[in-house]
Amino acid sequence: MYMKCLNEVPIHVDATVKPSDSSLPHQFNLTVKRVEKYSFLVEILRTDLDSGWENILLTVHWTALMKAGPTDCRKLYDIGYRKNDLYNIYLDGRTKLEVYCDLENHGGGWTVIQRNVDNRTDFDRNWSDYKTGFGNKLASFWIGLENIRALTKNGDNELRIDITTCNNTKIVAEYSYFMVGPESDRYRLNITGYQHQQEKICDFGNPGNRWQCGWVGINQSLCEKRVSDAMIRSNGQVFSTKDMTENDCPNSRLAGWWYGSCGYTNLNGKYDPCKRGFPYAHWRNGSPEGLRHGLRFVEMKIRPR
Known part of the structure; x- marks a missing residue:
């Protein structure tokens, strides 16, 4: 025996x-x-x-x-977990990964893949760091492209982006389909099904609400463009970092991202709320006085549909 x-x-x-x-x-x-x-x-x-x-x-x-463990935070929610915290999941049922689970908000079951909420984590990093992940999962962090690939390769995930702007406006961008490709294709992004929520969107019935459009003289059409999908140029793009790129976008934005013509958004940008410029974390419709104002809060999270 x-x-x-x-x-x-x-x-x-x-x-x-x-x-x-x-x-x-x-x-x-x-x-x-x-x-x-x-x-x-x-x-x-x-x-x-x-x-x-x-x-x-x-x-x-x-x-x-x-024994196969939970493969994402949705599985933890389904078996009764209800507290936001760090948990171990098992990619493909075997490879252990510590993740932050949002089990309390918006129906629960969300696996957080990115958060940019303070200046203690530098997002201006090379390809290797973005591949494997970095930062503090209880504060600002990036979970890693290889982990995002493992979590989304089945093609059955939605994405939610929660944003707080310079002047504390809450923005939610939701996408019904989110997936990244393999490293051999530089984790190419496939993201569709955009839905948008924002407080006081382009309310021309009240002049006091025009601030989120930027200028006093802005018209309705330009205002609506400001609240359109900021990820539209990122869809179909490969991921770029300062040492893996065909253009200057990662260097001018001081971050890694799916840059298409440098894009409309830079959620991994430098954390400095209300500072204006390309290097700062920004969302095209998230500024009280114009484009590219530094955001106060960014969180990206995914969940099986």
Whole structure:
């Protein structure tokens, strides 16, 4: 008999056995007799009793498929978790990843993939950092392109972006379809199904509400353009960083992103609320006095549809 203790719960075990001296004639029957919590038991029966030897050292080779854990925050929500916090999920059911789950808001089950809420995390980083992820998941962070790929490759995820502008206006951009491609295609973005929510959008019935459009003399048409999809130029684009790019966008924006003609948004930009300019975290419709004013809060989160 052979017993092995494990630190996780196996759901299936395969095992083989070999003698230390393979020159000796040998025949064994091996059977996995029992798979228990944190262990398994293997029975080894010798079937060559007349081969001329009595003692031999054996090596057992085994592989265990461990119990599949939750693959995203939606799975945690579905089994009863309701508190926003850090949790372990298992990409493809096996690879452990610590994530921040929003289980309390907007129907719960959201896996947060990005947050830009303070200046303690520098988003002006190279390809390797953006691939693997960086930052503090309880504050500002990027979960990593490879992890986003693993979470979205099934093509069945929605994206929600929560934004607070310089003057504390709340903006929500929702997309019914969000997926990134493999690294071989530089994590190309596929994002569609835009819906938008914002306080006091272009309310020309009240002059006091025109501030979110920028200028006093702005007309209705230009105002509506300001609240249109800021990710529209990012759709279909590959991801770019300062050391992996065909243009100057990551250098002028001081961040990595899916830049198309540098785009209308820079959610990984420098955190400095109300500062105006290309390097700052901005959303095209999120400024009280014009475009590209630094945002106070940005959070991106995904959930299976």
